[in-house]
Amino acid sequence: MRYSGFRLIKEALTGHTGWTPVWRDASPQPRYDIVIIGGGGHGLATAYYLAKEFGQKRVAVLEKAWVGGGNVGRNTTIIRSNYLLDGNEPFYEFSLKLWEGLEQDLNYNAMISQRGILNLIHSDAQRDAFIRRGNAMILNGADAELLSVAQIRARYPFLNFDNARFPIKGGLAQHRAGTARHDAVAWGYARGADSCGVDIIQNCEVTGFRIEDGQCRGVETTRGFIAADKVGCAVAGSSGRLMAKAEMRLPIESHVLQAFVSEGLKPVMPGVITFGAGHFYCSQSDKGGLVFGGDIDGYNSYAQRGNLDMVEDVCEAGMALMPALGRARLLRMWGGIVDMSMDGSPIIDRTHIDGLYFNGGWCYGGFKATPASGYAFAHLLATDSPHPTAAAYRFDRFEKGRMIDERGAGAQPNLH
Numbered sequence: 001m002r003y004s005g006f007r008l009i010k011e012a013l014t015g016h017t018g019w020t021p022v023w024r025d026a027s028p029q030p031r032y033d034i035v036i037i038g039g040g041g042h043g044l045a046t047a048y049y050l051a052k053e054f055g056q057k058r059v060a061v062l063e064k065a066w067v068g069g070g071n072v073g074r075n076t077t078i079i080r081s082n083y084l085l086d087g088n089e090p091f092y093e094f095s096l097k098l099w100e101g102l103e104q105d106l107n108y109n110a111m112i113s114q115r116g117i118l119n120l121i122h123s124d125a126q127r128d129a130f131i132r133r134g135n136a137m138i139l140n141g142a143d144a145e146l147l148s149v150a151q152i153r154a155r156y157p158f159l160n161f162d163n164a165r166f167p168i169k170g171g172l173a174q175h176r177a178g179t180a181r182h183d184a185v186a187w188g189y190a191r192g193a194d195s196c197g198v199d200i201i202q203n204c205e206v207t208g209f210r211i212e213d214g215q216c217r218g219v220e221t222t223r224g225f226i227a228a229d230k231v232g233c234a235v236a237g238s239s240g241r242l243m244a245k246a247e248m249r250l251p252i253e254s255h256v257l258q259a260f261v262s263e264g265l266k267p268v269m270p271g272v273i274t275f276g277a278g279h280f281y282c283s284q285s286d287k288g289g290l291v292f293g294g295d296i297d298g299y300n301s302y303a304q305r306g307n308l309d310m311v312e313d314v315c316e317a318g319m320a321l322m323p324a325l326g327r328a329r330l331l332r333m334w335g336g337i338v339d340m341s342m343d344g345s346p347i348i349d350r351t352h353i354d355g356l357y358f359n360g361g362w363c364y365g366g367f368k369a370t371p372a373s374g375y376a377f378a379h380l381l382a383t384d385s386p387h388p389t390a391a392a393y394r395f396d397r398f399e400k401g402r403m404i405d406e407r408g409a410g411a412q413p414n415l416h
């Protein structure tokens with residue numbers, strides 16, 4: 001079913017009896033050409049592009065729980081391409097360009113809003129670093145603009161410009177960045193993939209791989225064995241646990257990342273802002289809640305809930321930036337499991353096992369990567385060669401020392 005204004009009017013006049021389910025509830029078939037493990041944003045986008053762009057007809061997505069229940073439905077919804085390094089910026093700019101046409105491509109309203117992001121500057125050294133970043137973005141075809149204090153004050157008058165420790169000295173803006181309704185992205189890709197013939201199988205946990213003579217023949221699941229010529233893993237925070245079943249140890253640690261939403265307020269925050277003297281990022285949802293987050297909880301975990309010390313840490317950073325935040329009540333908070341790689345950048349690569357492919361290490365930032373990650377992983381699975389924008393996301397960069405250390409934090413996941 002195609003969605004349109006006419007369809008809406010027709011359904012409104014006929015008692016809304018014509019709507020059909022957004023995707024089929026498929027049962028597992030004994031064999032597929034390609035099986036994707038993980039029904040998050042990346043797995044569903046991969047399946048969609050495999051079917052639509054690469055003509056793959058026998059594809060299944062296996063999801064242990066329900067579509068949208070993982071990080072794709074738990075993030076703070078920020079999309080942007082304000083990266084510095086060559087290995088990253090072309091990939092994230094490719095992703096932002098896909099975001100820009102995504103709703104038309106999927107015929108699905110994902111509430112993509114290019115309301116802009118502003119990275120605040122609090123020191124002269126930080127200004128130098130952000131000018132460099134802005135130039136790198138422009139060289140890669142992205143947009144970037146350095147804003148003065150007066151320009152920022154006009155847009156965000158409630159920020160604490162004269163904070164004695166962290167005065168605001170300017171900001172780097174990317175006007176094409178913004179937000180998207182996170183779970184609608186999962187639903188839109190699921191609907192798109194399903195309409196191209198992909199089987200989306202929920203409540204189907206992969207419990208093991210069948211590997212014979214160095215070749216992956218398929219997956220063991222809670223709904224039986226499923227044979228496949230190729231298996232792509234896209235399980236984000238569960239990457240370590242899943243790949244251990246293939247006896248692989250990844251350069252990835254799993255940590256909890258929490259998100260917070262305040263009570264609904266009148267419009268106060270027109271775009272996304274990030275604090276440059278701590279880890280705090282904030283936007284306002286269309287319902288009025290301030291949506292914000294900060295650092296990961298500093299211990300390894302597979303639990304989808306965080307602890308109170310990080311609540312205090314994030315709220316302190318928020319208060320340093322915008323003291324009025326203290327007057328708003330916190331309505332809800334939740335945690336997701338993020339797959340922190342050792343250099344803060346992702347991996348989209350073949351494994352040493354034939355027919356087994358991996359996509360993970362997305363850290364805090366995989367939501368904005370969803371379209372490009374899906375496209376690049378589909379490219380790899382279909383052609384056995386990396387997509388040009390994702391060519392640096394290889395496993396062997398850790399062995400060869402070709403890290404893509406965007407933050408310059410070294411091999412310390414808790415700092416990325």
Ligand SMILES: Cc1cc2nc3c(=O)[nH]c(=O)nc-3n(C[C@H](O)[C@H](O)[C@H](O)COP(=O)(O)OP(=O)(O)OC[C@H]3O[C@@H](n4cnc5c(N)ncnc54)[C@H](O)[C@@H]3O)c2cc1C
Pocket residue numbers: 037038039040041042043062063064065066067068069070071072073074075076077078079204205206207234235236237238242257258259293334335336337338362363364365366367368369
């Ligand atoms: C609180 C929070 C805020 C964030 N904010 C942002 C942000 O503002 N911007 C941004 O770009 N990124 C953000 N991120 C990161 C982003 O959400 C993730 O990097 C991205 O969603 C991960 O990819 P995914 O959508 O495929 O993951 P998921 O949605 O987690 O999908 C993985 C799926 O795999 C399934 N699975 C796991 N094991 C198995 C198995 N054995 N068998 C079958 N299925 C399995 C899981 O159930 C899950 O549904 C945030 C993350 C969190 C937690």
